[in-house]
Amino acid sequence: MRRDFSNKNLEEIPSKWFDRFMRKVLGAKDVIFFAQKEQNIQARDVLRLFYESLRKFPLSIIAVISATIFSSILLIIIPLYYKNFFDVLSSGGDATGNAILLRNTILVIFGLNITIFVTRRITSFGNNYLASSMTASLRSRAFAYLIDHSQRFFTGTFTGTLVQRVNRFANAYDRLADRIIFDIIPIIIQVIGVAWILFRERPIMALIVLVWAFIFISSNYAFGHWKLKYDIASAAQDSKTAGVLADIITNQPTVDAHGSHAIEKSRYQNEVNIQMRMSRFRWNLGESMESIQGFFVVLVEFAVFYVGVGLWVKGEFSIGLFVLVQAYIIRLSNQLWSFSRIIRDIYETFADAKEMAEIMLAPHEIIETDEAEKIEHVEGVIQFDHVSFGYQKEETVIDFATTIKSGERVALVGPSGAGKSTIVKLLFRFYDSTEGDILIDGVSVRKLSIRSRTRSLP
Secondary structure (H helix, E strand, O other): OOOOOOHHHEEEOOOOHHHHHHHHHOOOOOOOOEEEOOOOOOHHHHHHHHHHHHOOOHHHHHHHHHHHHHHHHHHHHHHHHHHHHHHHHOOOOOHHHHHHHHHHHHHHHHHHHHHHHHHHHHHHHHHHHHHHHHHHHHHHHHHHHHOOOOHHHHHOOOHHHHHHHHHHHHHHHHHHHHHHHHHHHHHHHHHHHHHHHHHHHOHHHHHHHHHHHHHHHHHHHHHHHHHHHHHHHHHHHHHHHHHHHHHHHHOHHHHHHHOOHHHHHHHHHHHHHHHHHHHHHHHHHHHHHHHHHHHHHHHHHHHHHHHHHHHHHOOOOOHHHHHHHHHHHHHHHHHHHOHHHHHHHHHHHHHHHHHHHHHHHOOOOOOOOOOOEOOOOOOOOEEEEEEEEOOOOOOOEEEEEEEEOOOOOOOOOOOOOOOHHHHHHHHOOOOOOOEEEEEEOOEEOOOEOHHHHHHHOO
């Protein structure tokens, strides 16, 4: 049976003037973007789910973060020795004495680079251990919670999309952790460290770098926040495309029987085309932002050297200081150049993880309480006490009442859709009745433990 993959659970993204402008410029004005309706799942909900697994590995976390911070600090210190190296080199004076100073400086730089190499290996190997342990933990937790959902949940959700959501949820942590460890922490340490060192050397240089970093980071953040809705829409469309493909493959015998190959090919191709145009639009948005930040890099280099020349004329800017500032500009440019991608990846990560987080935070329809009763001596008397139930608005079973004695055989007879299978499903508590109750040996199935219920129903 073909699954319903309509957009009834989605809503169209509102199109404001900036959205319309960007869609028109980037060739996506005819694309209709749908995203999941608001489910009140926030980034903090995803982080809380990650933290519940992450807190199991405190030593690994401390080792990885400490090594990352230490190597980031050393990367700020090394340019200071290059500054001293070029200041000595350009100072003239005793060549023999200067050579000793230069060699000592080179040895210090070598030692610092070796230390950075070691700390980075600690970070990499530690993160590998942590990431593999975390993804395994998240997959297990997601499955454990998912499998306890009711049959109603699985009937309304295609298996292919659930498998994809579990994998996305686990992989989302890996992507987020990589960005935090290898990008976010180093950026914070280096921006603060560079500003502090330049402020001690020449405050005007520190001001230029701080203003540039602030504009660079804040513009990327604002852009990434605005673009989030398109990332969520693309993730939803990706799930839909995967669901349609899995549905067609699962029902291949039916496709053969009805000769509907062309229809199904067209159906899937339509979803692929929508996904393609959504992805292209998102990628073009990213490239647009990278073009803007490239201009920012050119601008800050011009400002630094323009001001630096003025200070040099006054004798307040040495060759070594030129080297120091340029080294910091290059390092920060390389680090911040990928900032738009960092923001994009973080938002895409949350968009991917939210789909599974919504399921993990949704309460189970069928819950076995901690006080569930156990039947020690099973007799097997089943009583339907005026039971009513409906899958949707219309009730399938209405005021059904009967008692089945132990060992008694009863046949349920009726036309298709009369509720015969539904009564059995209610008995096994695949669903809970909307009215009335079902009792086994005088105990409601809602209060029975799973073990007692299965023992009573061979």
